[in-house]
Amino acid sequence: IFILAIESSCDETSASVIADGKVLNNIVATQSVHEKYGGVVPELASRAHQENLIPVVQEAILTAGISKSQLSAIAFTRGPGLMGSLLVGVSFAKAFAFSLDIPLIEVNHMNAHILAHFIEDPKPNFPFICLTVSGGHTQLVLVRDHLDMEVIGETQDDAVGEAFDKTAKLLGLPYPGGPLIDKYAKEGNPKAYKFPITRMPELNYSFSGIKTAVLYFLRDQLKENPKFIEENLADLCASVQYSLVEMLLIKLKAAVKEYGVKEVAIAGGVSANSGLRDTLTKLAVEKGWNLYIPKFEYCTDNAAMIAMAAHYKYLKGEFSSMDVTPLAKMKI
Numbered sequence: 535i536f537i538l539a540i541e542s543s544c545d546e547t548s549a550s551v552i553a554d555g556k557v558l559n560n561i562v563a564t565q566s567v568h569e570k571y572g573g574v575v576p577e578l579a580s581r582a583h584q585e586n587l588i589p590v591v592q593e594a595i596l597t598a599g600i601s602k603s604q605l606s607a608i609a610f611t612r613g614p615g616l617m618g619s620l621l622v623g624v625s626f627a628k629a630f631a632f633s634l635d636i637p638l639i640e641v642n643h644m645n646a647h648i649l650a651h652f653i654e655d656p657k658p659n660f661p662f663i664c665l666t667v668s669g670g671h672t673q674l675v676l677v678r679d680h681l682d683m684e685v686i687g688e689t690q691d692d693a694v695g696e697a698f699d700k701t702a703k704l705l706g707l708p709y710p711g712g713p714l715i716d717k718y719a720k721e722g723n724p725k726a727y728k729f730p731i732t733r734m735p736e737l738n739y740s741f742s743g744i745k746t747a748v749l750y751f752l753r754d755q756l757k758e759n760p761k762f763i764e765e766n767l768a769d770l771c772a773s774v775q776y777s778l779v780e781m782l783l784i785k786l787k788a789a790v791k792e793y794g795v796k797e798v799a800i801a802g803g804v805s806a807n808s809g810l811r812d813t814l815t816k817l818a819v820e821k822g823w824n825l826y827i828p829k830f831e832y833c834t835d836n837a838a839m840i841a842m843a844a845h846y847k848y849l850k851g852e853f854s855s856m857d858v859t860p861l862a863k864m865k866i
């Protein structure tokens with residue numbers, strides 16, 4: 535069984551072919567047009583998807599060593615994401631499935647970020663707790679089975695990736711700033727500056743406070759020293775990252791305690807963050823957790839994770855009808 539999967543929810547155009555649960559490839563075209571705007575421009579994203587989608591799909595089919603007539607289903611990201619971006623992928627998937635007369639499989643992007651853990655070994659055992667940290671979401675998810683997940687806590691405002699990107703912007707770094715904060719933080723002192731650790735009730739998060747705190751802190755410092763940022767960039771990045779990682783881990787620890795589950799995973803773009811990876815790795819040893827961290831290429835948006843989700847849906851015969859529409863907001 536060969537399934538072609540397409541991901542186009544934000545600013546990555548990606549295609550992947552999966553054969554009986556084994557991912558054969560993961561072709562990703564990253565859009566660079568957004569860099570100069572300091573964030574993803576939706577209209578430019580959908581235009582870039584239109585340009586990139588067919589070449590990306592062709593490469594996925596070619597490198598899988600199959601012809602399109604061998605495909606058994608077409609999978610696509612239905613949501614959540616940018617409406618214009620999703621529409622390109624959904625429309626293409628429908629047309630392709632219709633022309634080949636094969637079924638369509640819709641995939642929830644947040645579900646797929648978690649299922650990225652099933653692309654390669656070691657795979658987490660059920661039930662496990664997954665901290666999904668991405669550009670648009672921050673969720674603690676109790677994963678009972680591949681397709682049985684429950685959000686047990688989430689951010690009430692900004693996502694942690696957004697907090698990384700927005701503070702990076704205040705520091706004058708280009709979009710996406712998360713990876714750059716990570717890079718500079720490696721040479722900095724995480725205790726140099728103290729940024730707030732917001733504690734929300736239950737297993738929820740709030741990340742909007744930190745950008746305001748950084749904004750006012752920088753405003754005051756820059757009055758005294760216009761070169762404050764460039765002279766202290768590494769310490770600033772390390773301190774911001776420290777607060778963000780602390781906030782993530784406080785609730786993760788609480789979730790593990792509350793649900794008595796010691797299988798712990800992270801997913802989403804921010805799980806590429808080395809501060810989070812290192813601190814969490816130490817914490818897992820200390821607490822006796824089995825920790826699962828996906829490979830970098832499967833942390834940020836990619837079609838391999840969509841293909842993985844589609845594989846499980848195919849096994850259950852969960853197909854979509856031809857009148858399926860994208861959803862900008864979509865619950866797990």
Ligand code: ATP
Pocket residue numbers: 543544614615643647667668669670671694695696698699710711712713714716802803804805806807808833834835
């Ligand atoms: P969602 O999945 O919620 O729809 P998204 O698809 O845009 O959002 P991802 O592609 O999963 O999100 O992740 C992108 C985010 O990950 C960006 O905010 C980016 O800055 C952040 N990110 C990527 N690498 C790192 C890193 N090393 N450190 C911190 N943040 C990072």
Ligand code: MG
Pocket residue numbers: 544545546669834835
């Ligand atoms: Mg992206």
Ligand code: FE
Pocket residue numbers: 643647668669802803834835
């Ligand atoms: Fe994503």
